[in-house]
Amino acid sequence: MTSTQARHTRRAVLQSAIDAGARCATADPDLFFRADGEPQITWQARRAEAIRVCNGCPVRAACQELALRNGDGNHRVDDMVRGGLSGTELAAARTAQANRLTAAVDADRDTEGRLLDDLVIELRTEAGLNPDGRRNGGRLRQTEARTEQDLRIRALAASIRQIRTARRARAGWEVAA
Ligand code: SF4
Incomplete structure (x- = not known):
């Protein structure tokens, strides 16, 4: 496989790595998402716990890259954790890496x-x-x-x-x- 072909199959590779090794596969999925109207104080505690799970996850880097490629996270809404980052942190990372991500999504x-x-x-x-x-x-x-x-x-x-x-x-x- 050439380097170009490898780059073009990146999304599938990331997804299969996550499917095979996600630590959250056995965790409570609600841990990673803020409920509608949930007060900041209770979400903060769950968000910290979710980030702890991610920090011990063997596929964290792949998960974070796929989340960025998928456009997960929002600058204005703190409501999720993916790849060890909160939604607002994902949005900030997307802005910081905008050029690289645009090229990746095009690929x-x-x-x-x-x-x-x-x-x-x-x-x-x-x-x-x-x-x-x-x-x-x-x-x-x-x-x-x-x-x-x-x-x-x-x-x-x-x-x-x-x-x-x-x-x-x-x-x-x-x-x-
Ligand atoms: S980094 Fe976090 S959200 Fe991503 S697969 Fe691992 S545990 Fe799940």
């Missing part, structure tokens, strides 16, 4: 667009194949080869639909057109 978008292109090409190629060519030296019967091809086509179409729906939602479309 993430590029990745998704490129993946979409690849999947569409793969789907067209698969749909144009004669399933008999995949009979694996005659070991697969014709009906089995066709069933396998159908399954591959459906899986590719589902992946494409999922990505397009997410892209449209981000662009302001609630439902894929």
Whole structure:
């Protein structure tokens, strides 16, 4: 993998690291979010406890980077903890690293667009194949080869639909057109 490819797959790498090692996976999820109308005094105590959990988390750096890429945190609202930072600290870090984050988010978008292109090409190629060519030296019967091809086509179409729906939602479309 080239350094450019590695940069473009960064988001997925961060997410799988977090999925595998998040210390908060066994913690109370409410610890990390301020309840509606919660007084500052009780939130402060929980926020400190959440930050303590994060400080002992093996994937803290990955979690913080993904939170910054995702735009988590708000300058005006102190209501969450992610990657060992409060929401306001995340917002401040985003401002301080604005140029680097913009480039990273652009790279993430590029990745998704490129993946979409690849999947569409793969789907067209698969749909144009004669399933008999995949009979694996005659070991697969014709009906089995066709069933396998159908399954591959459906899986590719589902992946494409999922990505397009997410892209449209981000662009302001609630439902894929
Ligand atoms: S750094 Fe904190 S919020 Fe992030 S995965 Fe670890 S425990 Fe969870």
